[in-house]
Amino acid sequence: MRRSMRFAAACTAICLLLAGCGDKNKNTENKADTQQTTQTEAGDAFATADEDMLTTSDDETTTEDETHSIDYMALVNKLNPLPENWENELETVHCTNSLGDDVEVEKKAYDAYLELKAELEEEGIYVDLDSARRSVADQERIMADFTEQYGEDYAIKTVATPGFSEHHTGLALDLYLNVYGEDIYLNEDMVQYPEIWSAIHEKLAEHGFILRYPEGKEHITGYGYEPWHIRYIDDADAAEKIMSEGLTLEEYLGAVNSAELKEDLGTSKLFSEEELEEAAVQVKCKFATFEGCELHSLRYAGDEFTTKENLAIMKEFDNTTNYAEVVEFLTDFHTPKEGSQVFDPDTEMKDYRWWLGREKDGGWQIIIWEK
Numbered sequence: 001m002r003r004s005m006r007f008a009a010a011c012t013a014i015c016l017l018l019a020g021c022g023d024k025n026k027n028t029e030n031k032a033d034t035q036q037t038t039q040t041e042a043g044d045a046f047a048t049a050d051e052d053m054l055t056t057s058d059d060e061t062t063t064e065d066e067t068h069s070i071d072y073m074a075l076v077n078k079l080n081p082l083p084e085n086w087e088n089e090l091e092t093v094h095c096t097n098s099l100g101d102d103v104e105v106e107k108k109a110y111d112a113y114l115e116l117k118a119e120l121e122e123e124g125i126y127v128d129l130d131s132a133r134r135s136v137a138d139q140e141r142i143m144a145d146f147t148e149q150y151g152e153d154y155a156i157k158t159v160a161t162p163g164f165s166e167h168h169t170g171l172a173l174d175l176y177l178n179v180y181g182e183d184i185y186l187n188e189d190m191v192q193y194p195e196i197w198s199a200i201h202e203k204l205a206e207h208g209f210i211l212r213y214p215e216g217k218e219h220i221t222g223y224g225y226e227p228w229h230i231r232y233i234d235d236a237d238a239a240e241k242i243m244s245e246g247l248t249l250e251e252y253l254g255a256v257n258s259a260e261l262k263e264d265l266g267t268s269k270l271f272s273e274e275e276l277e278e279a280a281v282q283v284k285c286k287f288a289t290f291e292g293c294e295l296h297s298l299r300y301a302g303d304e305f306t307t308k309e310n311l312a313i314m315k316e317f318d319n320t321t322n323y324a325e326v327v328e329f330l331t332d333f334h335t336p337k338e339g340s341q342v343f344d345p346d347t348e349m350k351d352y353r354w355w356l357g358r359e360k361d362g363g364w365q366i367i368i369w370e371k
């Protein structure tokens with residue numbers, strides 16, 4: 001087994017280079033909710049059915065003379081919760097849609113939406129806002145309702161975890177269509193108009209919007225295709241890049257592979273959770289260079305691996321550094337359909353091994369990984 005591993009001479013340099021993504025990944029994985037496997041955007045399908053979702057409260061809307069700042073690029077998904085203090089910083093407006101529902105939207109996003117809507121109307125395309133902002137409290141209420149009605153298992157699978165829905169931001173808008181004077185707002189009806197959605201998607205970027213859950217990116221976003229769910233990012237150039245290259249926000253922000261990653265640091269008597277997380281981040285950063293591969297699982301191999309014998313083996317691979325400790329991590333991942341120079345195509349790689357070492361008082365470095 002050991003012979004199937006190789007020493008990576010360039011590894012140290014690569015790991016250092018990639019260290020910048022450490023914090024982001026760390027944050028991502030700390031917040032990981034690996035229980036969530038929902039494939040449709042929770043809450044959306046019920047947006048028009050449940051009026052409670054649009055409950056608003058005047059005292060949540062902030063006053064003009066305060067200064068507010070939100071990060072329009074904020075990543076909120078199944079692994080990344082709404083940033084702290086967001087709801088205090090958020091400035092929103094309310095509008096009433098053609099169905100008579102009150103819809104709350106972040107202020108700037110609403111202005112951009114009105115411009116988009118006007119431009120679409122020039123082409124004979126009519127859209128309206130089904131659902132936009134839902135507060136964390138709204139989502140908690142939805143979760144409670146679903147739990148009561150359908151049981152906890154179903155609720156967890158169907159409703160986005162409160163705090164982890166992009167609709168909390170006020171920047172995510174669910175559109176619906178008006179075709180020949182008729183409102184089309186049920187998901188199953190809306191998907192019958194792919195040409196209209198394409199025409200809408202073409203106009204998004206110039207107004208600072210992106211399509212948030214593109215087709216074929218479920219493994220990254222954690223959500224199935226939703227032509228109606230658009231996201232304001234307040235940056236037409238970034239939006240243009242994302243839309244023209246068919247990226248997800250996760251990919252654009254370099255947080256790819258996080259949405260479906262199952263991470264298990266296990267229990268260790270030798271290392272703290274922070275120490276293991278730090279090592280895991282190194283693996284994830286390195287993995288990010290495995291082009292086209294999708295990381296599914298990342299696991300700490302256990303304290304029993306940290307032996308004098310393994311430390312000695314590692315030192316044989318790299319005798320330039322005086323390593324004091326060694327840990328092993330295991331990963332499962334899928335190789336790209338077209339294959340690569342290193343891997344067979346379209347293959348699920350199981351228990352792929354990584355050895356990391358560190359000097360006394362030093363940080364973890366990947367020393368060996370399986371070929």
Ligand SMILES: [Zn+2]
Pocket residue numbers: 041044167172173174229
């Ligand atoms: Zn949505």
